[in-house]
Amino acid sequence: MRIGIILTNDxxxxxxxxxxxxxxxxxxxxxxxxxxxxxKFSKEVISTSKKFGFDISETTKxxxxxxxxxxxxxxxxxxxHPKLINLVKKENCDYFIFTGGGIxxxxxxxxxxxFIHMHPGIVPYYRGSTCFYYSIINExxxxxxxxxxxxxxxxxxxxxxKKFDKPNHQFIDEVxxxxxxxxxxxxxxxxxxxEKNNFTEQxxxxxxxxxxxxxxxxxxxxxxxxx
Amino acid sequence: xxxxxxxxKKDQIHQIQKYQKTPFEGKNFLLAYQNLRExxxxxxxxxxxxxxxxxxxxxxxxxxxxxxGKICTRILLESILKDNLYLEKNEEIINYIIKKFEVKKRIxxxxxxxxxENSSNYEEMINYILLSxxxxxxxxxxxxxxxxxTILKLNDLICSEIxxxxxxxxxxxxxYSLKKELDFILKIKRRSLIL
Numbered sequence: 341m342r343i344g345i346i347l348t349n350d351x352x353x354x355x356x357x358x359x360x361x362x363x364x365x366x367x368x369x370x371x372x373x374x375x376x377x378x379x380k381f382s383k384e385v386i387s388t389s390k391k392f393g394f395d396i397s398e399t400t401k402x403x404x405x406x407x408x409x410x411x412x413x414x415x416x417x418x419x420x421h422p423k424l425i426n427l428v429k430k431e432n433c434d435y436f437i438f439t440g441g442g443i444x445x446x447x448x449x450x451x452x453x454x455f456i457h458m459h460p461g462i463v464p465y466y467r468g469s470t471c472f473y474y475s476i477i478n479e480x481x482x483x484x485x486x487x488x489x490x491x492x493x494x495x496x497x498x499x500x501x502k503k504f505d506k507p508n509h510q511f512i513d514e515v516x517x518x519x520x521x522x523x524x525x526x527x528x529x530x531x532x533x534x535e536k537n538n539f540t541e542q543x544x545x546x547x548x549x550x551x552x553x554x555x556x557x558x559x560x561x562x563x564x565x566x567x
Numbered sequence: 568x569x570x571x572x573x574x575x576k577k578d579q580i581h582q583i584q585k586y587q588k589t590p591f592e593g594k595n596f597l598l599a600y601q602n603l604r605e606x607x608x609x610x611x612x613x614x615x616x617x618x619x620x621x622x623x624x625x626x627x628x629x630x631x632x633x634x635x636g637k638i639c640t641r642i643l644l645e646s647i648l649k650d651n652l653y654l655e656k657n658e659e660i661i662n663y664i665i666k667k668f669e670v671k672k673r674i675x676x677x678x679x680x681x682x683x684e685n686s687s688n689y690e691e692m693i694n695y696i697l698l699s700x701x702x703x704x705x706x707x708x709x710x711x712x713x714x715x716x717t718i719l720k721l722n723d724l725i726c727s728e729i730x731x732x733x734x735x736x737x738x739x740x741x742x743y744s745l746k747k748e749l750d751f752i753l754k755i756k757r758r759s760l761i762l
Contacts, residue, residue, distance in 0.1 A: 549713075551713070551717070555589040560759055563761045567761055
């Protein structure tokens with residue numbers, strides 16, 4: 341089975357890649373969608389990320405180069421871009437882990453490769469955006485669902501789900517989100533869950549879809565973690 | 568440094584607020600939110616010529632009818648708010664309108680039968696106020712945070728446009744929604760032991 345990963349330069353990709361390296365898990369193909377967007381992080385965010393197993397200040401490209409990993413690089417961020425579709429086709433993988441979100445269009449969905457997404461919510465109860473904040477307020481915990489991406493949002497076949505305690509720090513977007521998603525990815529790859537090919541179908545009609553969280557609710561969720 | 572609540576200040580009908588990656592500003596942010604909402608409620612109270620009970624407003628909503636092939640948003644929202652809130656068919660419509668608002672941050676004055684906007688007018692404040700009141704009732708029944716999230720965004724927009732709300736019925740409905748929203752938030756804060 342050939343497994344590849346499509347990375348970007350965001351904090352999520354940084355966590356995925358660094359934790360894969362730490363666990364000595366080598367994939368068959370690496371694609372970097374690099375928009376060279378350099379975000380600055382505070383010292384506190386950086387030190388918190390290190391406590392959770394990755395250095396948020398190290399770019400995805402630096403990690404790839406440091407570890408002598410061969411990779412393909414494109415200078416756009418569009419998963420549906422024809423150039424990316426051609427690249428993915430050539431790599432001849434069974435699965436590609438996609439660190440970004442959004443919806444795959446027909447051209448890329450028609451390829452034989454399957455795309456895996458780590459969604460920060462236990463579906464079908466938490467579909468959509470910023471689910472971990474809603475889950476922290478409702479349940480004092482959050483979760484990740486790994487699923488095969490399909491034509492609609494967060495409705496693909498479930499590969500694996502894992503619950504996590506709420507964090508004890510305030511950096512939920514920067515550290516907690518990449519941390520829980522990357523831990524779930526490691527669990528799947530170490531447990532050889534993809535090889536078992538035993539996925540659960542979702543009923544798109546069930547569950548709830550959330551939209552981007554309002555700052556008042558976001559503050560309540562974060563204060564719930566640190567207060 | 569004084570923390571300010573800036574999400575309801577600019578004219579949000581024309582300058583869309585996306586709420587992406589909003590910063591964490593500490594506990595005082597919630598106090599700033601509460602203070603500004605209370606200030607806005609005071610402004611509305613001063614504009615209200617006659618305080619009307621919400622039940623009376625709902626009772627007096629006329630049942631209109633949209634033109635053939637066209638959904639008039641105000642008529643639809645009024646009829647849902649008046650007595651059809653729990654019909655299964657309307658559950659779907661409410662979710663659809665919430666999605667429309669959450670994605671575009673605008674409610675258009677009319678849609679076609681496939682719920683595609685067929686009007687360029689998104690400035691009718693009554694539509695935002697009605698949807699906010701529908702979400703208030705839905706949240707009261709279900710405590711589903713999806714509804715409270717939409718209420719907060721709708722009420723930010725409503726507060727940013729207070730000067731453009733003139734009708735007594737609209738002012739009363741807006742005030743009711745703001746009062747309820749603040750009650751819900753204070754209740755969640757208490758439940759989360761955020762003092």
